[in-house]
Amino acid sequence: MTTPDPHLRQTDHFIEACGVESPHNGKIDYSCTTKKGQGFIYYENGDLDIVADKTSKEVVGRKITNEQEPAKIIRAENGGIILSAPYGTVTIVAANIRFVAVDGVGGGEITFQASKIVHLDAPTVTGQGTNVTTAASNNASVTGGTASVSGNTQAEVQSGIDSDKSSVLGKILDAITRFKKFFASICSD
Amino acid sequence: MIEEALLKSNYIGKDGFHWWIGQVANQNSWKSKSQFSEEKGSDGKVWAARCKVRIVGHHTFDGNVLPDDDLPWAQIMMDPAFGSGQGGMGATINLKGGETCFGFFIDGDDAQQPVVIGLLHRSDGVKNLISEESIAKEKSSQFKPFTGHPGNNIPATQRSARKRKSITPENPQTETSPLSTKDKVDLAFNSNVGFYTGTTRVFPQYGDRLQFDAASIWQVAKKADIEITIPNGCQNGLIGDISQALQSFMAITNGLDQYLNVYVDAVLNEIVDIQNQIRNTARSILGIVKLIINNLRNTIFKCITWAFRKLVGLVVPQPQQKIVLESMKKILDVIFCILEKLPSSLLNFITDALSDLVNRTVNVPLCAAEEWTAGILAKLMDSIENALSGIMSGISWLTGGLGTISGILNQASSLASQIFSFLECTGLACKKPYTWAAKFGPSEKEADDWKKMVSSVNVFKTAANAGSSIENALRDTSLYSAVDTFGSGFGGLIDRALSNISCSSKVLNPTNQDDLMRMPIGSRWKTCIPPQVYITGDGVGAKAIPIVGDNGRIFSVQIINRGVGYQNGTTDVRIVDKSNYGLGATARIEVDEKDGGINRIVILNSGDGYCKGNIGLGTNVVGGLGTNVVGGLGTNVVGGLGTNSSGISSSITGIVTDIVVDKPGYGYTTGDKITDGKNTYEPIVSPGSGAIVDVKIPTNIIGGFKDIPILTINTNTGVGAELIPVMQFTPNYSSTTGIPAVSGIAVTSVIDCV
Numbered sequence: 001m002t003t004p005d006p007h008l009r010q011t012d013h014f015i016e017a018c019g020v021e022s023p024h025n026g027k028i029d030y031s032c033t034t035k036k037g038q039g040f041i042y043y044e045n046g047d048l049d050i051v052a053d054k055t056s057k058e059v060v061g062r063k064i065t066n067e068q069e070p071a072k073i074i075r076a077e078n079g080g081i082i083l084s085a086p087y088g089t090v091t092i093v094a095a096n097i098r099f100v101a102v103d104g105v106g107g108g109e110i111t112f113q114a115s116k117i118v119h120l121d122a123p124t125v126t127g128q129g130t131n132v133t134t135a136a137s138n139n140a141s142v143t144g145g146t147a148s149v150s151g152n153t154q155a156e157v158q159s160g161i162d163s164d165k166s167s168v169l170g171k172i173l174d175a176i177t178r179f180k181k182f183f184a185s186i187c188s189d
Numbered sequence: 190m191i192e193e194a195l196l197k198s199n200y201i202g203k204d205g206f207h208w209w210i211g212q213v214a215n216q217n218s219w220k221s222k223s224q225f226s227e228e229k230g231s232d233g234k235v236w237a238a239r240c241k242v243r244i245v246g247h248h249t250f251d252g253n254v255l256p257d258d259d260l261p262w263a264q265i266m267m268d269p270a271f272g273s274g275q276g277g278m279g280a281t282i283n284l285k286g287g288e289t290c291f292g293f294f295i296d297g298d299d300a301q302q303p304v305v306i307g308l309l310h311r312s313d314g315v316k317n318l319i320s321e322e323s324i325a326k327e328k329s330s331q332f333k334p335f336t337g338h339p340g341n342n343i344p345a346t347q348r349s350a351r352k353r354k355s356i357t358p359e360n361p362q363t364e365t366s367p368l369s370t371k372d373k374v375d376l377a378f379n380s381n382v383g384f385y386t387g388t389t390r391v392f393p394q395y396g397d398r399l400q401f402d403a404a405s406i407w408q409v410a411k412k413a414d415i416e417i418t419i420p421n422g423c424q425n426g427l428i429g430d431i432s433q434a435l436q437s438f439m440a441i442t443n444g445l446d447q448y449l450n451v452y453v454d455a456v457l458n459e460i461v462d463i464q465n466q467i468r469n470t471a472r473s474i475l476g477i478v479k480l481i482i483n484n485l486r487n488t489i490f491k492c493i494t495w496a497f498r499k500l501v502g503l504v505v506p507q508p509q510q511k512i513v514l515e516s517m518k519k520i521l522d523v524i525f526c527i528l529e530k531l532p533s534s535l536l537n538f539i540t541d542a543l544s545d546l547v548n549r550t551v552n553v554p555l556c557a558a559e560e561w562t563a564g565i566l567a568k569l570m571d572s573i574e575n576a577l578s579g580i581m582s583g584i585s586w587l588t589g590g591l592g593t594i595s596g597i598l599n600q601a602s603s604l605a606s607q608i609f610s611f612l613e614c615t616g617l618a619c620k621k622p623y624t625w626a627a628k629f630g631p632s633e634k635e636a637d638d639w640k641k642m643v644s645s646v647n648v649f650k651t652a653a654n655a656g657s658s659i660e661n662a663l664r665d666t667s668l669y670s671a672v673d674t675f676g677s678g679f680g681g682l683i684d685r686a687l688s689n690i691s692c693s694s695k696v697l698n699p700t701n702q703d704d705l706m707r708m709p710i711g712s713r714w715k716t717c718i719p720p721q722v723y724i725t726g727d728g729v730g731a732k733a734i735p736i737v738g739d740n741g742r743i744f745s746v747q748i749i750n751r752g753v754g755y756q757n758g759t760t761d762v763r764i765v766d767k768s769n770y771g772l773g774a775t776a777r778i779e780v781d782e783k784d785g786g787i788n789r790i791v792i793l794n795s796g797d798g799y800c801k802g803n804i805g806l807g808t809n810v811v812g813g814l815g816t817n818v819v820g821g822l823g824t825n826v827v828g829g830l831g832t833n834s835s836g837i838s839s840s841i842t843g844i845v846t847d848i849v850v851d852k853p854g855y856g857y858t859t860g861d862k863i864t865d866g867k868n869t870y871e872p873i874v875s876p877g878s879g880a881i882v883d884v885k886i887p888t889n890i891i892g893g894f895k896d897i898p899i900l901t902i903n904t905n906t907g908v909g910a911e912l913i914p915v916m917q918f919t920p921n922y923s924s925t926t927g928i929p930a931v932s933g934i935a936v937t938s939v940i941d942c943v
Binding site for chain 1: 409424
């Protein structure tokens with residue numbers, strides 16, 4: 001393991017550093033920081049800090065003519081990607097937006113969580129799955145100019161109260177069935 | 190004159206060539222008329238790159254005879270690598286005044302046109318011998334070293350000019366604070382705190398200005414020192430999220446100096462809007478509280494609809510059922526509305542609770558954060574019960590009673606995951622909640638324990654029912670009250686009611702890293718606390734301790750328990766010093782895929798500044814050192830290595846047990862050798878590219894290393910390989926026990942505490 005000498009270059013406006021110890025994250029591989037406290041730090045351990053005190057703008061793809069050519073790729077070879085704006089709004093605007101979760105081991109999940117509302121608004125809203133469940137602890141409503149509920153083999157609309165009642169009725173029918181079987185067994189003898 | 194003119198060639202070098210050594214004059218005499226300034230000449234163009242120099246042997250030191258203003262202008266030779274300025278190419282010169290420079294006279298014997306061609310280095314050891322004020326008064330620096338920063342008041346080679354300001358008795362908030370000025374100073378704001386002490390170590394070979402401006406690196410690092418709670422989609426870490434938000438907030442405020450209600454971040458060199466910080470943190474916490482309310486609301490609805498279902502289905506006659514169900518719907522709508530509006534009413538409570546913490550305490554251990562969180566949730570429960578009391582009492586006769594709101598909190602906790610788990614096989618894969626911090630990497634959090642939290646909430650409610658308010662009860666937790674009983678070891682009533690009395694002492698006197706919250710960049714805890722090793726991953730039970738060398742660097746990491754269930758790729762190791770004395774140590778962990786236990790921990794960077802003590806070494810030692818110790822220290826020593834680690838860690842030495850190939854390089858041959866200064870190792874080289882793929886460790890190796898040795902590869906052909914030695918701490922405890930130390934030929938597996 002060789003340990004190169006640290007290197008510093010400084011002007012009134014910026015400082016470049018290589019091989020010096022950082023405040024908290026091991027040695028600096030290369031950094032360029034300004035007197036305003038902006039800049040970037042590459043660490044020897046592979047981390048990178050980039051700091052801009054206000055808006056960071058990045059414009060790419062002006063010369064892309066093929067729609068299939070990506071203008072921007074952010075790839076995490078390992079680990080995840082986090083977009084965090086705790087006091088702001090994350091806005092994604094594009095011609096098309098797709099969320100795809102492909103992990104075949106234990107993942108493959110897409111979740112949307114909100115403390116107030118999740119709102120979908122489009123001329124056509126579809127959902128498709130092997131099992132689809134919509135549940136509400138208070139009120140669930142399906143409304144439309146026309147509304148239809150259909151099932152290939154069975155369609156059922158039932159309230160909890162009816163279910164309770166039907167379960168009582170079911171118990172009675174079950175008892176009758178067993179009663180009939182009992183008499184049938186006697187008669188067959 | 191005529192003779193002189195006739196004899197002179199006026200050709201550089203032919204009329205004599207004179208070298209000289211001099212000193213760049215104080216910048217007040219030249220900088221405004223040089224390239225450094227935006228001031229332009231009469232032709233509207235900027236001045237050339239030039240300065241004034243006082244030349245030894247040509248110019249007197251006496252400013253009254255030859256003031257700085259009358260010194261000759263010197264041209265500055267430019268570096269062809271950077272350019273002269275022509276065509277826009279070049280670099281600005283970087284003279285400040287005071288530099289010892291070297292050059293020649295371009296006009297030979299006339300000696301009126303000096304040219305600076307280079308500078309002699311000034312080390313940190315050169316002290317300033319004349320002030321800027323004296324230079325102005327004397328009109329000369331008299332060839333003495335000076336700062337080169339007129340008006341900046343930065344004494345050369347000293348960092349103290351920018352030390353952080355202490356809290357003073359004039360501070361009105363100090364007078365009303367339970368902490369005395371001395372306590373506060375002792376806790377975190379004393380004169381030893383500050384980033385300059387750190388940079389002194391980092392840049393010893395440069396002058397003060399470099400150390401001063403190295404602050405910009407600290408500023409960028411501090412701004413990037415973020416901590417993020419990672420949502421796992423299951424909302425099973427909400428309690429921890431509130432505690433985390435509190436600790437992050439305190440980490441920010443700990444880095445601030447307060448004076449006359451103005452908060453200054455000395456590292457960032459800016460005045461901080463503390464109210465904005467409080468608002469944002471309160472907003473974050475309120476967002477988490479809102480999720481809890483939503484879960485709670487779902488459970489309330491579930492309970493009410495269940496009760497109505499039984500009531501209506503079994504008791505209410507058919508003609509009246511529709512009316513009763515319509516009433517239920519209206520009740521639920523009202524409850525929905527009340528709970529939707531509730532969070533905004535809690536904002537002030539959380540804001541006030543945070544405001545009272547600012548400048549009151551420095552350390553927020555997890556136990557204290559959980560107490561505080563319980564207080565916030567107690568207020569939430571209290572607000573919900575008050576808001577819903579009318580409705581709930583009105584319907585309780587009808588439904589047979591639903592119990593208290595807090596009583597069903599425990600049920601609400603699991604609803605978030607349940608709501609996605611209608612069928613067992615389609616539930617979300619809820620992993621353990623964790624946070625990620627720039628300084629420490631991922632940290633696992635405990636999943637919400639609502640049973641425990643409800644119990645704590647009930648303590649607050651009991652206190653409130655006894656005549657106190659939730660607000661007062663919250664101020665009786667260890668964070669607020671511990672400072673009132675400094676030294677007693679007891680916190681407030683709530684602290685004691687929670688059987689958490691040790692939490693108060695943790696707030697004030699943490700003894701290990703678990704007791705301490707992270708100190709912000711630029712601040713240190715009042716005392717150095719030995720580092721700890723944290724292992725995170727899918728497994729359980731792994732435990733390791735860092736061995737700090739005599740030089741304050743991490744020497745090795747001893748695995749105390751290998752644990753089970755770990756996997757390479759998801760297991761991480763961190764060497765943590767939240768007290769901010771030790772910096773930079775990093776390590777890599779390797780898991781045995783067969784049994785899921787930790788195989789070894791390789792130090793990648795030893796860091797610097799750590800203090801010894803080696804938490805874990807001194808505890809739970811059975812029989813001390815001399816009894817039942819076989820083959821050194823390992824066999825019958827339980828859970829540790831020695832009493833208070835004295836003797837064992839007083840002189841750290843060790844051996845190389847393995848060598849890890851970090852970069853294989855290429856071009857090496859089988860005849861190449863690797864040496865650590867005491868031992869020689871043989872690399873295993875791939876026949877194709879000549880890359881080093883492994884290193885053979887000899888059976889008997891010589892130990893006694895006090896620091897991780899630098900490995901040297903003796904080769905004539907290979908390049909690029911980087912090898913990391915894996916160290917094993919070999920204790921030498923003869924000084925305290927009289928038992929001869931194991932030295933010289935050492936074995937590679939001394940410690941076996943698993």
